[in-house]
Amino acid sequence: MIDIVIGILATFGALFVLFAxxxxxxxxxxYLRISVTTKAATLGVGLVLMSTTVYFSNTDVTSQAFVIIxxxxxxxxxxAHLIGRASYFIGVKLWDKSVMDDLRGKxxxxxxxxxxxxxxxxxxxxxxxxMKDK
Numbered sequence: 001m002i003d004i005v006i007g008i009l010a011t012f013g014a015l016f017v018l019f020a021x022x023x024x025x026x027x028x029x030x031y032l033r034i035s036v037t038t039k040a041a042t043l044g045v046g047l048v049l050m051s052t053t054v055y056f057s058n059t060d061v062t063s064q065a066f067v068i069i070x071x072x073x074x075x076x077x078x079x080a081h082l083i084g085r086a087s088y089f090i091g092v093k094l095w096d097k098s099v100m101d102d103l104r105g106k107x108x109x110x111x112x113x114x115x116x117x118x119x120x121x122x123x124x125x126x127x128x129x130x131m132k133d134k
Contacts, residue, residue, distance in 0.1 A: 012044075013045065017040070019044075020039075045069075105118040
């Protein structure tokens with residue numbers, strides 16, 4: 001019975017990691033790649049580590065695996081957010097079929113200030129519609 005649980009956890013973990021790898025290749029822009037990688041890879045690695053805790057059923061291994069899972073679940077979204085924000089601010093172009101750009105007109109390129117309302121100084125704002133592909 002334990003072998004079945006280990007097999008299911010490891011298989012689903014490996015599938016989610018595979019989905020993350022496929023998503024990195026298939027997604028059209030940086031922001032979608034970050035999203036796919038953060039969600040699927042974090043869940044996949046978490047499931048693989050859970051299968052190791054069930055397999056070894058040792059207190060040391062279990063505590064180490066839970067600390068790694070906690071660290072991964074806390075740092076992956078934060079780092080993905082920071083990478084996405086930095087990419088936006090340096091001008092990485094959004095996907096052509098993106099429906100909405102929530103930060104458009106709110107970030108001043110020269111002063112590096114992010115405002116909560118749209119600023120009407122167009123020469124200072126980052127405009128991703130005029131950016132070249134990077």
